[in-house]
Structure formats: structure tokens, C-alpha cells
Amino acid sequence: MKITQISVFLENRKGRLFEVCLLLGKNDVNIRALTIAETESFGVLRIVVDKLDIAVKILKENNFVANVTDVIAVEIGDKPGGLAEVLKVLSDNDVNIEYMYGFVEKFSENALLVFRFEDAVRAQEILAGNNIKIVTEEEIKGL
Amino acid sequence: MQIPYWNKEIETASRQYLEEIQLQRLKETVGWALQTPFYKKKLNKVGISSGDDIKTLEDLKRIPFTTKDDLRQNFPKGLLAMDMKEVVRIHSSSGTTGIPTVIYFSRKDIENWSDLVARSIVATGAVSEDIFQNMMTYGLFTGGLGLHYGAEKVGMTVIPVGGGNTIRQVQIMKDYQTTLVHATPSYLLHIHSILQKNNISLKHLNLHKAFIGAEPHSENTRRKIQELFNIDAYNSYGLSEMNGPGVAFECMYKKDMHVWEDAYIVEIINPETGELLEEQQQGEVVLTNLIRHAMPLLRYRTRDLAFLHSGTCQCGRTHRRLSRIMGRTDDMLIINGVNVFPSQIEEAVMKIPEVGTNYQIYVKKEGAIDKLIVNVEIYSKMFKGTASQLDTLKHKIKEEVKASIVITPKIVLHEPGFLPVSEGKAKRVIDSREAL
Numbered sequence: 001m002k003i004t005q006i007s008v009f010l011e012n013r014k015g016r017l018f019e020v021c022l023l024l025g026k027n028d029v030n031i032r033a034l035t036i037a038e039t040e041s042f043g044v045l046r047i048v049v050d051k052l053d054i055a056v057k058i059l060k061e062n063n064f065v066a067n068v069t070d071v072i073a074v075e076i077g078d079k080p081g082g083l084a085e086v087l088k089v090l091s092d093n094d095v096n097i098e099y100m101y102g103f104v105e106k107f108s109e110n111a112l113l114v115f116r117f118e119d120a121v122r123a124q125e126i127l128a129g130n131n132i133k134i135v136t137e138e139e140i141k142g143l
Numbered sequence: 144m145q146i147p148y149w150n151k152e153i154e155t156a157s158r159q160y161l162e163e164i165q166l167q168r169l170k171e172t173v174g175w176a177l178q179t180p181f182y183k184k185k186l187n188k189v190g191i192s193s194g195d196d197i198k199t200l201e202d203l204k205r206i207p208f209t210t211k212d213d214l215r216q217n218f219p220k221g222l223l224a225m226d227m228k229e230v231v232r233i234h235s236s237s238g239t240t241g242i243p244t245v246i247y248f249s250r251k252d253i254e255n256w257s258d259l260v261a262r263s264i265v266a267t268g269a270v271s272e273d274i275f276q277n278m279m280t281y282g283l284f285t286g287g288l289g290l291h292y293g294a295e296k297v298g299m300t301v302i303p304v305g306g307g308n309t310i311r312q313v314q315i316m317k318d319y320q321t322t323l324v325h326a327t328p329s330y331l332l333h334i335h336s337i338l339q340k341n342n343i344s345l346k347h348l349n350l351h352k353a354f355i356g357a358e359p360h361s362e363n364t365r366r367k368i369q370e371l372f373n374i375d376a377y378n379s380y381g382l383s384e385m386n387g388p389g390v391a392f393e394c395m396y397k398k399d400m401h402v403w404e405d406a407y408i409v410e411i412i413n414p415e416t417g418e419l420l421e422e423q424q425q426g427e428v429v430l431t432n433l434i435r436h437a438m439p440l441l442r443y444r445t446r447d448l449a450f451l452h453s454g455t456c457q458c459g460r461t462h463r464r465l466s467r468i469m470g471r472t473d474d475m476l477i478i479n480g481v482n483v484f485p486s487q488i489e490e491a492v493m494k495i496p497e498v499g500t501n502y503q504i505y506v507k508k509e510g511a512i513d514k515l516i517v518n519v520e521i522y523s524k525m526f527k528g529t530a531s532q533l534d535t536l537k538h539k540i541k542e543e544v545k546a547s548i549v550i551t552p553k554i555v556l557h558e559p560g561f562l563p564v565s566e567g568k569a570k571r572v573i574d575s576r577e578a579l
Contacts, residue, residue, distance in 0.1 A: 009556075063340055063560045066523075
């Protein structure tokens with residue numbers, strides 16, 4: 001139950017992030033989760049959106065360098081120690097995380113975390129085996 | 144394989160025969176040159192007062208070099224050898240950097256030139272069935288009209304679209320199923336990025352070949368063009384002082400450019416001392432035009448850097464070959480005391496597959512130190528979505544450039560389409576130190 005994340009290369013230029021967000025907004029694409037990996041001279045924007053196909057299409061049409069990656073989103077209780085519980089399961093089972101980021105859902109009691117794993121198949125088995133809820137693409141669209 | 148020739152007798156002539164033609168034409172050209180105030184003075188000074196004073200090709204060495212400055216100082220008519228009534232065409236440099244360089248052609252001169260262009264076209268294997276879209280600028284610049292006349296002479300279907308308006312260029316390529324184009328390498332790379340942006344597949348085009356020229360470029364740039372479009376790209380060389388395109392052209396084997404030695408005498412010199420260099424030694428290209436009556440030019444210093452070699456070519460042509468242009472005597476950058484040619488940086492950058500279609504070299508002062516910045520567009524298809532991939536790429540480019548020029552550059556990655564593209568010759572080097 002992977003979901004798809006879009007990565008966008010952002011050169012170090014004033015207003016470039018704004019331009020991405022404006023473009024997505026104008027095309028009625030809603031950003032569900034977002035993080036930026038930054039270096040001294042450029043950034044990589046990672047987003048999860050409700051309308052994946054439209055987002056990829058308009059980004060490419062507008063000359064953005066974009067790429068899609070499979071990630072896994074899980075739901076955890078929005079309470080102290082919520083993240084630690086999931087990380088403990090992963091750590092105990094030697095599952096490596098390449099990177100992760102999180103955000104808080106508006107309409108439920110839960111928080112959403114986006115993970116990129118080295119071994120996504122095994123990570124899913126372990127998460128499921130420990131009763132951690134994995135969020136589906138449909139659920140992301142409906143958020 | 145059947146080798147196509149335009150004029151087999153001349154193209155495969157023996158060295159001895161070529162030299163006989165050269166000598167006879169040199170005498171004639173010197174005779175014409177003596178009709179101009181500029182050459183009359185110059186040649187009389189070294190004891191040449193008639194074409195017959197040239198007894199052997201060795202006598203060429205007695206003639207002093209002609210420079211671009213000479214052309215400017217004698218603007219507009221100091222080198223005109225005919226009555227203006229006989230002149231059918233003028234070409235000229237833009238003159239943006241000073242007084243323009245003007246070139247005059249008689250009807251016969253245009254015919255001779257077109258014939259050389261036709262010879263060049265046929266040498267690449269292009270045929271009369273080709274649909275030829277000429278993307279070089281028409282007008283005072285010789286690149287457009289030069290190829291146009293040669294292509295018509297071969298009998299190709301010529302589309303004289305000229306430079307610029309990329310969307311229209313692509314539409315025309317689709318509409319008429321263009322098989323052959325003529326453009327600067329940087330413009331072809333720009334076209335490719337427009338194809339990508341508009342999701343136009345190469346399937347909708349019918350392109351097989353490209354003639355590239357008018358700006359120095361590396362072998363890696365040629366390779367990139369060939370791979371991106373899945374075509375054969377042929378390097379070409381020419382300059383308006385020597386008529387225009389068609390001075391030297393690659394044949395179908397693409398191993399450097401045959402200089403048409405029945406029409407030009409080529410010499411390579413040390414640009415600092417003027418001393419003649421041997422084959423294989425890189426230096427400044429010096430050319431004598433043997434086929435232009437209206438405006439003869441003897442031992443013209445082109446400022447282009449290259450070397451000559453005479454090994455046999457598989458195509459059977461005996462005319463010696465000129466390497467690709469390695470740079471110009473006037474585009475060398477001195478960065479912290481080290482001589483750097485932009486072509487060295489291009490060579491290093493363009494061999495990396497993740498690099499896109501454009502780059503720019505920027506030099507500035509930081510205090511007393513020169514700083515080299517190379518702006519590089521990335522190739523979108525190669526982007527995997529991680530910052531670490533891009534960091535690795537930056538590092539790789541930096542190491543390649545450093546290995547080539549010994550200076551450590553700062554590499555800045557850009558999105559495709561960010562760097563300015565000129566629709567003619569690309570402005571790839573910005574030296575902000577000049578303003579200081």
C-alpha cells in the first residue's frame with residue numbers, strides 16, 4: 001500500500017517554491033504533506049498531493065524537474081510518544097529509514113507520517129504485523 | 144560502401160595536382176589583390192608587384208599576414224578588388240564590437256562558394272531527396288545563405304526558415320518531415336529541451352542528420368546531440384572572411400573536417416610568434432582564399448585554434464583535415480594566472496549524462512582572487528528525487544572540471560531552461576572582471 005510522493009528540484013532562486021505552490025493551487029491540487037531537503041545551493045521539495053496525475057503533468061509542462069517516488073504513510077496516535085512507538089517497532093526489526101516527515105491531520109485524532117524505506121516490502125509487513133495503520137492512496141485523496 | 148562525391152576528380156586529387164591548382168590560383172589571387180590599395184602597398188613592400196612574382200607555393204611565406212584589424216582599418220572599400228558594378232552581394236559581421244567586417248562577392252565568387260558548400264553537403268552523405276530545414280540566420284551573416292545556395296545546388300528541398308522561433312521550427316519539422324537541419328549546437332540542444340517540455344516524441348519527427356557549426360563545441364556536445372535526437376551530426380567550419388560555411392566539413396566518417404585545399408591554403412601558426420607549425424601541432428588557423436575575385440584575402444589570421452593532419456581518410460578524399468576548433472586566441476580566460484579555454488570546461492561538463500543541454504561559465508573577482516562559477520542545467524530525466532544524488536552530481540562535475548583545468552570551480556545546478564539561450568551563437572562565458 002504505497003503512496004506516491006513527488007520530488008521537485010528547486011534551484012536557489014527567489015520565489016521558486018512560491019511558484020510551485022501557486023501553480024498547484026491554481027490547478028486545484030491540494031498538498032497533503034510537504035518537506036524540503038536543502039543544501040547550500042539548491043533544494044528538493046517533497047510533497048504528497050491529492051491529485052497526483054494532474055500535479056505531475058502541470059509541473060512537467062511548466063519545466064520543473066520532478067520525479068515520483070514510492071513512500072509509505074502511516075497513521076499514529078497524535079500523543080506524546082506516538083512516533084517513538086513506531087520507530088521502536090522499526091528499530092527492533094532492523095528496518096532502515098532513508099528519510100521521513102510528518103504532519104497533523106485536521107479531522108482526526110491522529111498524525112500522519114511519511115516514510116521512505118530502504119526495503120519497502122519488509123517495512124510494510126512489519127508495520128502491518130504490529131497493527132500500525134498504513135494509509136492508502138484513496139485515503140490521501142479523501143483527506 | 145559507395146562513397147558519394149560532388150567532384151571526384153578534385154576531391155581525390157593527388158597532393159601534387161592539388162598544389163599545382165593552388166599555385167596557379169595563388170598567382171591569380173595575388174594579381175587580383177594587387178588591384179586593392181591595401182594589398183598593393185603591402186605586397187610591393189615585400190617585392191611582389193605581379194602575380195608572376197609568385198613562383199612556387201613557398202613564396203606565400205613572403206606575404207605578410209592579414210588581420211581583422213586590417214579589415215576594420217580599411218573599411219569599407221580598401222580591400223575591394225573590383226568595380227562595385229561587378230559586386231552582386233555584401234556580407235558583413237554585425238559590427239556590435241566595433242567597425243563591421245565587410246565582404247564583397249562577384250557572381251562568380253558566389254558560384255564558387257556555393258559549389259564548395261554543395262561538395263561539403265554531399266560529402267556527409269546527404270542527398271537531393273533530403274528535406275533541409277536551414278535554421279541559421281539569413282541576412283548579413285553567411286551561415287544561412289551559404290548553406291541555402293549549396294543545398295539548392297544539390298537539389299534538396301530547402302526550407303529557409305532562418306533562426307529563432309523554436310515552436311514554429313518544431314512545427315515545420317513535423318509538417319514537412321524535415322530530414323536534415325543546419326543549426327548551431329546550442330540551438331539544437333535548446334530545441335531538444337522544447338521537445339521535452341511540450342512532450343513531443345521524436346517519433347513525430349523524421350530527422351536523420353544535422354550540420355552543426357558557427358560556434359566552437361566539444362566532441363561530447365556532438366555526442367549529446369546525436370544521442371538526444373538519434374541522428375548523425377556533422378561538424379563544419381567557415382567564416383565570412385573565407386566566404387562563409389564550406390571552408391572545411393566532415394565527411395560521412397566524421398573524423399575531423401576536410402579543408403577544401405583547391406580553394407583555400409591552410410597554415411597553422413604559433414599565435415604569439417607567427418612561426419609556422421607542423422601538422423598535429425595546435426595553433427592559429429591562417430587561411431588564404433583562392434576563389435574570391437571581389438575581395439581577395441591572403442594569409443588571413445582567423446584567431447581560431449586547431450591543428451591539421453594528413454592521414455588517409457576512409458572516404459578517399461585527399462584534402463587534409465582540420466581538427467575541431469579548440470577555442471579562439473581571443474577567448475582564452477586567465478583565471479588566477481592559469482590559461483583556461485572555455486572549450487576545456489565544456490568538454491568536462493558535457494560528458495556527464497546527468498547534465499542537461501545548457502551551461503554557462505561565470506568568472507568574477509572575490510577580493511583579489513578570481514572565482515570560477517559553472518552554472519549547469521540538469522537533465523530532468525536523470526533526476527531521481529533525492530538531494531544526495533544532486534550533491535553527488537555537483538561533486539562529480541567539480542572533479543571533472545578540476546581535472547581538466549586545475550582550477551576548482553563552484554558548481555551551481557539549475558533547472559532546464561533557466562540559463563539564457565541565444566537563438567544564434569550562445570553567450571556561454573560571462574567575465575564580470577572586465578567591468579572592473
